[in-house]
Amino acid sequence: MGHIFVIAEHRQGELRDITFEMLYKARALGREHAHTLTAVVLGGPDSGFGDRLAPWADRVVVMEDDRLSAFDADIYTAALLKLVTDEAPFLTLMGHTPWGMDLAPALSVRAGLPVATDCVDILLEEGGPVAIRQIYNGKLYSRVGFKASTGYMMTVRPGAFSLDEAPPEDGAGEVATRALDAEVPESRKEFVEFVDTGGGEVDIAQADLLVSVGRGVGEAENIDAVKALAELLGGTLSCSRPVVDRHWLPKYHQVGTSGKTVKPKVYLALGISGAFQHVAGIAGAGTVIAVNKDGKAPIFRVADYGVVDDLFTVVDALKEKITSG
Amino acid sequence: MDIVVCIKRVPLIQEVDLEINDAQTGVRDEALAYVINDWDNYAVEEAVILKEQLGGSVTAITVGSEADEEVLRRALAMGADQALRIDPGSRQLDGFVISRILTKAIGTMTYDLILTGVQADDDNGGMVGSMVAEGLGIGHAAVITAINIKDGEAVVHTELEGGMDEVSKVKLPALLSIQTGINEPRYVSIMGIRKARKKELKVTDLESLGLSEDDLTPRTVVEQVFFPPETAGAEMIQGDAGAVAETLLNLLKEKGVSK
Ligand SMILES: Cc1cc2nc3c(=O)[nH]c(=O)nc-3n(C[C@H](O)[C@H](O)[C@H](O)COP(=O)(O)OP(=O)(O)OC[C@H]3O[C@@H](n4cnc5c(N)ncnc54)[C@H](O)[C@@H]3O)c2cc1C
Numbered sequence: 001m002g003h004i005f006v007i008a009e010h011r012q013g014e015l016r017d018i019t020f021e022m023l024y025k026a027r028a029l030g031r032e033h034a035h036t037l038t039a040v041v042l043g044g045p046d047s048g049f050g051d052r053l054a055p056w057a058d059r060v061v062v063m064e065d066d067r068l069s070a071f072d073a074d075i076y077t078a079a080l081l082k083l084v085t086d087e088a089p090f091l092t093l094m095g096h097t098p099w100g101m102d103l104a105p106a107l108s109v110r111a112g113l114p115v116a117t118d119c120v121d122i123l124l125e126e127g128g129p130v131a132i133r134q135i136y137n138g139k140l141y142s143r144v145g146f147k148a149s150t151g152y153m154m155t156v157r158p159g160a161f162s163l164d165e166a167p168p169e170d171g172a173g174e175v176a177t178r179a180l181d182a183e184v185p186e187s188r189k190e191f192v193e194f195v196d197t198g199g200g201e202v203d204i205a206q207a208d209l210l211v212s213v214g215r216g217v218g219e220a221e222n223i224d225a226v227k228a229l230a231e232l233l234g235g236t237l238s239c240s241r242p243v244v245d246r247h248w249l250p251k252y253h254q255v256g257t258s259g260k261t262v263k264p265k266v267y268l269a270l271g272i273s274g275a276f277q278h279v280a281g282i283a284g285a286g287t288v289i290a291v292n293k294d295g296k297a298p299i300f301r302v303a304d305y306g307v308v309d310d311l312f313t314v315v316d317a318l319k320e321k322i323t324s325g
Numbered sequence: 326m327d328i329v330v331c332i333k334r335v336p337l338i339q340e341v342d343l344e345i346n347d348a349q350t351g352v353r354d355e356a357l358a359y360v361i362n363d364w365d366n367y368a369v370e371e372a373v374i375l376k377e378q379l380g381g382s383v384t385a386i387t388v389g390s391e392a393d394e395e396v397l398r399r400a401l402a403m404g405a406d407q408a409l410r411i412d413p414g415s416r417q418l419d420g421f422v423i424s425r426i427l428t429k430a431i432g433t434m435t436y437d438l439i440l441t442g443v444q445a446d447d448d449n450g451g452m453v454g455s456m457v458a459e460g461l462g463i464g465h466a467a468v469i470t471a472i473n474i475k476d477g478e479a480v481v482h483t484e485l486e487g488g489m490d491e492v493s494k495v496k497l498p499a500l501l502s503i504q505t506g507i508n509e510p511r512y513v514s515i516m517g518i519r520k521a522r523k524k525e526l527k528v529t530d531l532e533s534l535g536l537s538e539d540d541l542t543p544r545t546v547v548e549q550v551f552f553p554p555e556t557a558g559a560e561m562i563q564g565d566a567g568a569v570a571e572t573l574l575n576l577l578k579e580k581g582v583s584k
Binding site: 073077 | 421467485488554
């Protein structure tokens with residue numbers, strides 16, 4: 001019997017979905033293995049997060065301080081180090097998010113606790129915890145064990161566990177407020193502002209049909225062929241990240257975790273491998289059709305229909321059929 | 326501005342049928358082609374851009390075998406001044422051990438900035454940068470899409486989810502993990518790589534770094550690598566291109582999205 005800690009993540013006054021996904025999983029693990037579940041939230045004064053988390057955990061630890069208002073790896077690491085040293089949780093979970101990726105590995109080194117990142121499943125076995133991860137962009141999975149330790153850390157992939165909208169009925173955790181009692185170093189980072197990078201001429205989130213192109217398109221000049229198809233079909237052009245990275249299309253076309261979450265009736269993915277950061281953006285799509293030369297591309301695991309072929313062959317054949325009526 | 330950039334050579338995996346090795350702990354690597362990790366390519370370019378703007382030097386480092394020198398030569402051709410390969414011999418490596426090795430090696434250098442990629446395309450771990458920063462006791466920020474150096478500080482953009490950046494000022498020295506798209510990596514010709522052979526590429530081993538047994542003890546162990554669990558998967562549409570196109574158009578009609 002030990003404690004599982006879930007470190008809540010929030011931005012601009014809102015708890016993020018990953019927080020509840022981790023709580024949902026941790027709660028199931030706790031029930032099964034008789035561990036207690038503690039939600040930990042660091043934030044500015046009067047955040048109100050404690051009460052919102054209470055139904056989900058056995059206990060909520062709230063640390064509120066001006067210095068915790070903005071995410072700061074230095075200060076968050078110091079605060080969490082004190083907490084995990086004092087309370088020695090058996091397992092500590094954080095989101096595999098931009099902030100979690102910054103914080104968790106550093107904390108793991110400072111606290112001397114082993115960490116596995118981007119976990120899609122968590123098993124608690126007799127020999128110790130086991131992390132299930134995807135490697136090679138989802139083409140393979142790995143089962144990862146840990147060097148024996150008093151506690152373990154994992155960062156959890158967003159979307160890996162279900163998001164239960166309603167809090168569990170039997171949940172009523174007590175909320176304990178704790179001062180920021182750690183020796184906090186002077187911060188080496190100063191928050192300036194949040195800026196929106198996703199806006200533009202077209203809102204792909206509104207489209208019913210998205211014709212989406214990935215790195216498989218090969219080069220900038222080839223985008224036109226796909227664009228022409230999108231127009232013929234009356235659809236909207238979207239893309240994966242490498243297409244934006246290479247400046248083949250502006251950012252507002254990008255689908256995925258760092259781009260837009262879309263919900264078209266049909267999503268036609270052309271030359272997209274299906275990395276989780278991409279497919280996380282199409283979870284709300286009605287029907288997903290994937291065209292890829294590689295029959296083992298992970299996109300076929302989430303698509304409803306698949307074609308293993310060169311995307312240009314399929315694009316040309318579609319155009320031909322449409323124009324010839 | 327003295328910059329250290331940590332890079333890795335990874336297999337190309339698109340359009341490749343990965344096979345699992347006999348021990349089931351990794352992939353069979355005999356038939357794979359290798360490239361510089363995409364994220365690291367952007368990190369090298371960013372280091373070279375900053376050097377061109379501000380002066381100073383760029384040192385590229387990798388932990389790997391002789392074959393991995395390929396990515397160091399590439400970095401030298403892009404404009405790095407020197408390179409270091411740390412040979413781990415037959416040691417088991419995980420993100421933690423690699424971070425200890427890099428921490429020791431970089432600890433003896435002078436630097437203002439350390440760059441890594443956000444993650445590598447093989448293990449998709451994304452942990453080494455933050456661990457190295459912690460080991461060196463310097464500030465860090467992850468998933469960086471813009472860097473502006475001003476008065477001993479880096480003004481950086483951290484890419485968050487959903488089309489939002491967080492802008493912050495980070496005191497130097499610092500470690501930043503670089504996101505793809507931050508710049509446009511320059512083209513590297515074979516000629517360029519050949520010319521860069523004149524630049525210094527040092528090789529060292531673990532013994533000379535003075536690492537402890539604890540430093541070299543992996544914190545995680547890959548117990549098994551396996552193929553993705555079966556899912557319902559996609560219904561595959563077969564036939565020649567014309568037949569496929571017809572099926573697809575019918576599907577679009579059925580789903581109510583065709584013109
Ligand atoms: C923090 C973070 C955030 C990220 N956010 C996003 C995001 O928001 N959106 C996003 O998309 N990615 C995102 N990524 C990147 C993501 O991990 C992948 O690298 C990316 O999605 C890959 O894009 P792709 O599928 O187009 O390219 P690849 O993975 O290179 O796949 C190209 C595919 O095209 C196929 N192909 C090649 N030629 C042809 C052809 N002629 N015909 C048919 N098929 C062909 C190949 O078989 C391959 O499967 C993010 C990564 C990180 C670390």
